[in-house]
Amino acid sequence: MNAFLASFERECRIAWRQKMDVLNPLIFMAIIISLAPLALEPSPRLLAEVAAGFAWLALLLGAQLTGSALFADDWRTGWLKQIFLSPSPATVLVLARLAAWWLLGFLPLVLLSPLAAMMLGLPSASAMALLLALLLASPALLIFTALGAALTLGIGRAAALAPLLVLPLLVPLLIFGAGIVRLHADGLPVDGQYWLLAALSMLSITLGPLAVTAALRLQLVD
Amino acid sequence: MASRFWTWLHKKGSPPVFYGMAERWSPWLGWASLAALVVGLYGGLVLAPTDYQQGESYRIIYIHVPAAWMSLFVYMFMASMAAVGIIWRLKIADTMALVAAPIGAMFTALALATGSIWGKPTWGTWWVWDARLTSELILLFLYLGYIALYNAMEDERTAARAAGILALVGVVNIPIIHFSVEWWHSLHQGPLLDLKKGWSLQPEMVWPLLTTMAGFQLLFFWALFRRSQTVVLLKEARSKWVGAMLSGDRPRF
């Protein structure tokens, strides 16, 4: 636990120093959202209807940008070797890195997307449902993104490949997450869907770091 | 006990032993598959009666359903081989997983294409966002991701391991994806007909379907063995047993 906290604090400081890595996905997401009225038509009714879905898409794509920064410098700085040599288990250190990135890289994205959806005309009650859904889904989203980043770490032109691997796996999050907002707008109960998202996130937190660690270990073999 | 299993596994998985086993089994698999396909398709296209609801168009089922079944089966097979490769470091399991991927992708694409062709006379359009078609499409993306990841990596061992991890993550996710897509589809009950709802096959229609399914299955294992043999040969090109085999009798069908 101590190793986790110490590592978490260190990761937070490092992530804080690389402000651009945190800011880029935010800007990217804002751009995608502002493209929506341009691509469709600026009729308030249509935009309000697609707002939540668009916010979800923008978040999924924005998250892919975070992915490419997640383990970017770790080859050069030797972090990759260190985590497997360190006395505390590598999975714990990976989890600390992910937690730091969730706090600094993902939380802003998650907080921004309901705002963006409201700019498209999503009613504020629905925006609250959207925010809660995004919050519950974000750990799973982060872990899948990290997995894609870890698997493609050794490949030079990885940036295009990782989203290809990860996006199909995000389908359940997207379906339940975007479905919640629609059901909520129709006045239907959505508690079950919240629990489902939470369960998916729990599953990813328990199994995901193992897979991410295994993928990182691969990069050291050769 | 465990160690005996380990030795058994590695003996069976050693390249020459695997090669010999595949050599013995492949002709049987190949011919049996051909027979099953000929009989099944004759039964399906000629003997089976016309369906009173869908007319003759239902005959697409004899390739569509086996292809859809194989698309899932091959993924499960691929993931279990990847697991064996990762847990027991068995190279031949890695090889079989990698060889299976493009075959599975072909079955998936075939299921999608035939499903879409079947949809046209039934639904009146080529593509609907039906639950089954959508899950099948996502499965195709999973296959393509796996193949892309493997091809992008230079080192063979690393590539096999990385792709294996992806296959395992995929296999955990497939039921969740399927469930979520079903749920999503139930939200939007449109005016569309479900292809299979309220429609059951008569017994004379069923046996050809089971036969073509067996034919697909056998052909998959035939191609799997033959292609794995090729990979093994190239990997082990410098070993003694390959040389001895090449100067001896030549492998047949």
Next chain:
Amino acid sequence: MESLSNWLNMGGYAAFVWSAYALWALGFAWLVGGTFIGRNKALQQLAAQQRRAALKESPQRGTAA
């Protein structure tokens, strides 16, 4: 003869049924053909490799001929 054209017509669904089966034939041709082609290529490659190795071992055989 008439029953054959009747059968080919597939009750008016000929275009759908046969195009589906054509795609199937294409897919299976790739599966079977690709398997054979890959195998033959590998065998040829190995045979060439073996000839080169044999030549290296006994070069006088190459010059004697």
